[in-house]
Amino acid sequence: MSDIWEGLRAAAWLLISFDADLWEITLRSLRVTLTALLIACVIAMPLGALLVLRRFWARRFVIALLNSLMGLPPVVVGLIVYLMLSRSGPFGVLNLLFTPTAMVIAQVIIITPLIASITHQALRELWSEYHDLLISLNTSIFQRVRTLLWDGRRTLLTAALAGFGRAIGEVGAIMVVGGNIDNATRVLTTAIALETGKGDFAMALGLGMVLIGLAVTVNLAIHWLTGTERAGRW
């Protein structure tokens, strides 16, 4: 118990003292996560919309697969990305291993299925509402995707936030591909894992609280900016 209080104290102290290292790894956490989130959204949201729109034969299988891929164990993703980017791997020449880029790649793989699944689920209702109209208006598949994504943007927020949450708190994969190198690829979660390993629970908890605080801030900011809960149905 006392550790938890000490954790709070450590968090407060880290923030008050404006610790430069903390600042750096926090920014890196944010940068990696937001980059990954952006890329994943660009891939996953149209994909989720397409799965709502298209009724091809393997559709059900693809959906089940996406849902399963939500359970991709991060360590395995990390490992596969590692093997791909490793010097003896096929993309070794790109020299991406142990860089933030590698971490972004792993994150994208991890959160894309999650975002696509939630998008798919969120847009199903909207599509059943719009179905007749959009077919009647003779829209192209591209126009349909755009319309669904635009008119459903508020409901897609949860998808993006779930992706953000999963990415910002993730440690298994980015530990493997990033290597938790000080000043290069250390982010909040890997720092927490490091402190936990050292048995320095107060510091680990302190960093954890900074991380949670960061997530809360980002979420509140987004909610406030988009005004989701103010504006009723839209």
Add this chain to the structure above:
Amino acid sequence: MSDIWEGLRAAAWLLISFDADLWEITLRSLRVTLTALLIACVIAMPLGALLVLRRFWARRFVIALLNSLMGLPPVVVGLIVYLMLSRSGPFGVLNLLFTPTAMVIAQVIIITPLIASITHQALRELWSEYHDLLISLNTSIFQRVRTLLWDGRRTLLTAALAGFGRAIGEVGAIMVVGGNIDNATRVLTTAIALETGKGDFAMALGLGMVLIGLAVTVNLAIHWLTGTERAGRW
């Protein structure tokens, strides 16, 4: 690259040889995850529904908080649960640390916000459809929750599957509270982390593939049982 092939070979071999250890940790993974999922659904789904139904002052904040908690770093959760359950912690007398129960507790904490958030999002549309009728019929809040959860059960599937995915692939928290003890708390993900640490990537990948296969099987089974994609709108 060759590691990936070897991983596939290892997976095949593990399965064919019907490895007793593999069998045991796979079953444990499933048992822990499904228990956690069940508990989390029982907590999170009514909670998500309530957040749709009730317009209390802190609602927006609670929603933003839930969304942020989706980003709870597993390691931190693990740490807090560890501190609570450890001998010197408040629940030390229960002697739960390093048991599957402790792992279930950590999992529940991790996936409850995720499931509640997706539930909230999924039921918003349904509530805006049913709102007038259910208010007009003078339903109690309890009846409303029940109706939404029942009539929205198909859309809640994604919430449950996302929770399942997150839980089955999670490693950070259950490593801390479970300790990855052979024959007691070792599950697929912790075994994968162990093999990775040992540098036995082929084995790690093999186990990872077993895990993915497991997730796919569970998902396909659920999709098939519920027939989500067959039956149109419901």
Add this chain to the structure above:
Amino acid sequence: DDMKLAVTTSFHNSGLSDILLPALTEDTGIEVQLLVVGTGQALRLGEAGDVDAILVHSRAAEEAFVEAGYSTARREIMYNDFILVGPLADPAQAGQATSIRDALWAISGGTAPFVSRGDDSGTHKRELNLWDTAGMNPVNADWYRATGSGMGAALNTAAGMGAYILTDRASWLNFGNKDGLMVIFEGDEALFNQYAYLKVSPELHDHVQAMTAARLEAWLVSDRAAELIDGYEIDGQKLFTFNAVR
């Protein structure tokens, strides 16, 4: 100059790297990026050419690494020692033992659990080796808990369970969660723990920073390094002893 060095958790957790690396940069301008991983993983990173050098403590594995041509030579740098840590009450009375062998015998009575790393790390291999020399095979005993995790995590587990555990002194001294644990047994010669430095051979991977790795090696065996290593203390205890052959 940048180079990547894979080290074991125990080395990093000792805190010595925080002393050595700034001095290194100051003297040579080399910026070392540390990858803190398990021994097995460190060796794999070296084999794949993803790091330029490794610093580990697992003699047999290191020799196999050199044998297979991944490195040209193994350079011993320093040593510290393993210690036996356990609950304050010492229910097995292992503290009264005169040798590690006797201590292990006492523990094998099963009055309290014993936590093993169980992850094929240098520490784990040494532990198995100690049981072996003591003539026991406890792996299937119910008091023997193989955790399959890093040094810190295993220590946390031992603290949580009130168990005995074999650890290296550096990790122990730097460990923050000592609640309920103390050093039970130390000082046996069998607990000697040698660290060695291995440059990854540029024969197999032409992109490795062989020059920088060589300069690092030269620095590690220098007087400056020797001084820093021998002078590193925590709570008044010396952690490492420099023993490189120059």
Add this chain to the structure above:
Amino acid sequence: MVTSILPLRLDRAFVKRRGKMLAGPVDLDLTGDGVTILMGPNGAGKTTLLRMMHGIERLSGGTVTWAADEETARAAQSFVFQTPVIMRRSVLENLMYPLRLTGVAKAAARKRAEDACAMIGLAGQEGQRATRLSGGEKQKLALARALIRDPQVLFLDEPCANLDGASTREIETLLQAAAGRGTGIIMSTHSIGQAKRLARDMLFMNRGRLIEHSPADVFFTSATTPEARAFLNGDILE
């Protein structure tokens, strides 16, 4: 009936959204015996007024009070919405739902739902998904669901808009029977013929304001406001 929840009184009640007055302020006493018909052009605020009375539209000011306490009053009303709200269940389950809410046993609820189903001509379609019904069938289903609890006061918002001639007449008969048994019926419609056939009292709205409240015979022969007269002529109101 135990205690009557009528009369209904509105006291300077109004609904404003984004600075626009949707309906009101309205002062009104409804004794509620017989059928009261609410008319007015599109967008006049009829739906809004009915919802205010029923208590599902948040008031921006004023009060709506029934002769009974809140709980009793709420339990004794039903509402048929302009766009029927159809639950994602079978036709039969839609009809059983209000009964099951009040604790009617499953078997009894099923029996009554089956009767209601036959009443609206959907016998044989009990098991169909209600969301797949035709437009008119949905309206009839919503009506039957509103009637099944035997409310004291029944609000109807253009309940016959999508019905064929025969169904409209059947529904009218049904409503008149209910009114005869003492149910207060408050209903909006665009059909002047239907209003003439059913109404005992008339309400007329334009641009959010309730500008006429008079017995039906008076309204149709000598409406006092020029707007009402123009409306009855089929002219466009500005």
Add this chain to the structure above:
Amino acid sequence: MVTSILPLRLDRAFVKRRGKMLAGPVDLDLTGDGVTILMGPNGAGKTTLLRMMHGIERLSGGTVTWAADEETARAAQSFVFQTPVIMRRSVLENLMYPLRLTGVAKAAARKRAEDACAMIGLAGQEGQRATRLSGGEKQKLALARALIRDPQVLFLDEPCANLDGASTREIETLLQAAAGRGTGIIMSTHSIGQAKRLARDMLFMNRGRLIEHSPADVFFTSATTPEARAFLNGDILE
């Protein structure tokens, strides 16, 4: 107009769901000049038939063919649904949507949408969320949105169900003007008065079957089937 997509021919087209014949089999040739009105009791299959013609209901058998190729034919039709599909956008954006799809520039689309808005009496409500419109306003919006692309063929499924008398008359004028310009109009309604005012040809359905197809004057004076005669009398059809 470039090429006419009419006539429309249905050849033994039918829709069956879960073993139930919802509409058809229908054999039909529609030359489509003037207004064709489709009548029939609730659940007769009118909506289903209109959707089959428009090509948004999956056929279980038979064919529906236009005089032009698929792509041209699809682009030249509009449909006003029984329950209007309102996009979650502002009124103006709802009207601009079909134009923007075909690549009309934003400014031009906005201008035309504003004109359409005024035409249906929603001037001043351009910025309002369309989902918040009243029932009648939604119907008018859907109609204006269907007309804005100037289709060759316009399907309307009970477009005046929720409209007041004046709006109904306005819409009828609008539709007659369109028909005069050569637009083919196929429309279902429950109002015999409206059918008499507009129809040049009449279709009559019962229980999924198209049982009458005749010029309006013939239909209203001397319908051949007993069902149609009973329907015009307001009797219940079994």
